[in-house]
Amino acid sequence: MDRPSRRRVLATTGAALAAGLAGCTGDGGDGDGGDGGDGGSQLEVSSEAQSRVESYLTADPAADNYDSITTMGGMSSATVDVGAEGNGGNFAFAPAALAVETGTTVNWEWMAGSHNVKAAEDSDFDLDSGSAEQDGSYEFTFDEAGVANYYCTPHQGVGMKGSVVAVASGN
Numbered sequence: 001m002d003r004p005s006r007r008r009v010l011a012t013t014g015a016a017l018a019a020g021l022a023g024c025t026g027d028g029g030d031g032d033g034g035d036g037g038d039g040g041s042q043l044e045v046s047s048e049a050q051s052r053v054e055s056y057l058t059a060d061p062a063a064d065n066y067d068s069i070t071t072m073g074g075m076s077s078a079t080v081d082v083g084a085e086g087n088g089g090n091f092a093f094a095p096a097a098l099a100v101e102t103g104t105t106v107n108w109e110w111m112a113g114s115h116n117v118k119a120a121e122d123s124d125f126d127l128d129s130g131s132a133e134q135d136g137s138y139e140f141t142f143d144e145a146g147v148a149n150y151y152c153t154p155h156q157g158v159g160m161k162g163s164v165v166a167v168a169s170g171n
């Protein structure tokens with residue numbers, strides 16, 4: 001009588017752990033985004049935001065490096081690599097999709113090649129780093145909740161696209 005209930009508790013814990021881990025595997029495991037070890041890294045991305053991101057990143061041309069949304073909660077800044085490996089060359093944003101809390105500054109750091117960051121039609125934020133350039137950097141602070149879908153002008157044809165979901169902090 002005692003044993004079955006104990007086992008059920010253990011099984012539940014295991015399932016919760018697995019669900020927690022699944023939420024972090026967007027970009028090759030947890031801890032990818034820096035510290036995030038305080039339990040604040042879980043963000044509740046609405047299904048509406050998720051479907052906007054997914055329909056943008058999987059539309060033709062699809063971003064071939066998009067797998068799931070990487071969550072980086074509880075951080076004041078987050079970094080997206082520009083010109084990371086993907087889409088047949090150094091034509092990717094990495095992570096392709098990122099969720100942050102409102103108030104977070106996202107820094108786009110150029111790794112290789114000539115690129116820019118430009119808001120797509122379905123975007124709540126007017127991201128614009130200007131013309132494509134080499135060795136650039138761009139930052140944007142997400143003060144409000146919403147979805148930013150964006151692309152690189154010269155490489156959008158091969159799927160160089162990205163998304164940032166800003167989630168109201170405290171959620």
Ligand SMILES: [Cu+2]
Pocket residue numbers: 091114115116152153154155160
């Ligand atoms: Cu590009």
